[in-house]
Amino acid sequence: MDVDYIDALERLLLLDEEVMQRRYAIFRQVQTEHQVVYSEKLQRWIFTRYSDAREALRDAHLSSEQLPSVLKQLPSEIRDNLDADNPLLRQANKIMMSRDDPDHARLRLLVNKAFTPRMIELQRPLIERLTRDLLDQMGQQEHPDFIRDVAIPLPIMVIAALIGMPYDSLGQIKQWSDAGADFLGKPTDTIEVFFRMAGAAMEFNAYIRPHLEERRRQPKGDLLSALIAAESQGDKLSEDELIANIYLLLAAGNETTTNLLGNGLYTLLTHPDQLELLRQRPELADSAVEEILRYESPSQITGRHTRQELDIAGQHIGEDQSIMLLLGMANRDPQVFNDPDRFDITRKDNKHIAFGLGPHYCLGAPLARLEAQVILPLIIDRFPSIHLMADYRPHWRKNPTFLGLETLPVDLA
Structure with a gap:
């Protein structure tokens, strides 16, 4: 096997921007030559193929409970400087995505009772x-930037309205969301990320608790009130569970949707034939969003942990081993997708796994899809001549888990 490609893959996953521009060539080389890679540098098994990722996402023998164990193993320089009652330490095991069944099933059932398809x-x-x-506001900018002007504020405004937070908190919500996304998506040995997230957790707790008290006294027609009221067989979410999972909706939901919108417009603008097809046939919006999710998956990586020895993906993997599933690579697997590097908004039977699969399938997927399905036809209708700035070179955010552009300057004339 070409070890240079393994080194490039490791560099990519460790946020080396130099290799970001050729990530799919790296993916393809690794995927072609080996379905599973063990990285000594990352201390992880890396699954590269679609069928193996699907199997792992559905395998009940693999655990999602990585975050609590990571926090237990914090270096002393972090743990010694964190208050034992810091919400990050106390609430980490209350987030549904970091729990296995039956705890995960219980939390998801209660949240699902509030976060319903009808509410979305x-x-x-x-x-x-x-x-x-x-x-309209972007059209008035001297130097319009779709990420700054639309893709960042829209998801925050939508989730704030859904939860019932005032718009004057949008800037603070964005900061909390960014801290959460970095914590979920960056290498876990980054001390600055831990302290930033710990501070954000304290601030968010102080902010949200009065809102919870107010909704208990006077419920409204928002998600916060619905989460407080959610009950199943006499079971309700505790206050720590409420706060932890509201934070999860903010962090994961905002980051993923911002990236979906930015990746989507960038991909359309770099494929003018598909852009024109969507302009002529706006009914293809749903199909276009699914193809964007496959082609430039906003969530590139998810992880699992072995609780026992098992055979999976043609490998015998020992107990207490970490597994990294490359969703973005799996969504370009030529064994599943015909001509996978071709962007085609009419693609049929598009069974991508951009939002995961199985019990931990992304709870916010319907909301992210809805926002993209609404905005993409609107922007190409509102600005029929929109195109990329002539000297634009994409710079991707330094987060290996969430793929998104830092900026997307556009010419509207």
Whole structure:
């Protein structure tokens, strides 16, 4: 096997921007030559193929409980400087994505009772109105930037309205969201990331608790009130569980949707034939969003942990081993997707796994899809001549888990 490609893959996963521009060539080389890679540098098994990723996502013998164990193994310089009652330490094992069944099933059932498909669909008029307002404002900018002007504020405004937070908190919500996304998506030995997240957790707790108390006294028609009221067979979410999973919705939801919107417009603008096809046939919006999710997956990586020895993906993997599933690579597997490096918004039977699969399938996927399905047709209708700035070179955010552009300057004339 070409060890240079393994080294490049490791560098990519450790945030080396030099290799970001050729990530899919790296993916393809690794995927072609080996379905599973063990990285000594990362101390992880890396699954590269679609079928193996699907198997792992559904395998009940693999654990999602990585975050609590990571926190237990914090270096002394971090743990000694964190208050034992810091919400990050206390609430880490309350997040549904970091729990296995039966705890995960219990948390997800309760959150699902509040975060319903009907509640999400009811946001469509709000999303359309906010999108039109943001596009109008972007049209007035001397140097419009789709990421700054639309892709960042829209998801924050939508989730704030859904939860019931005032718009004057949007800047703070963005900071908390970024801290959470970095914590979930960057290498876990980054001390600065831990302290930033610990501070954000304290600030968010101080912010949200009065809102919880207010909703208990006077419920409203928002997600916060619905989460407080959610009950199953006499079981309800504790306050720590409420706060932890509201934070999860903010951090993962905002980051993923911002990246989906930015990756989507960038991909359309770099494939003018597909952009024109969507302009002529706006009914392809749903299919276009699915192809964007496959082609430039906003969530590139997810992880699992072995609780016992097992045979999976043609490998015997020991107990207490970490597994990294490369969703972005799996979504370009030529064994599953015909001509996988071709962007085609009419692609049929698009069974990508950009939002995961199985019990931990992304809870916010319907909301992210809805926002993208609304905004992409609106922007190409509002600005029929939109195109990339002539000297634009994409710079991707330094987060190996969440793939997203830092900026997307556009010419609207």
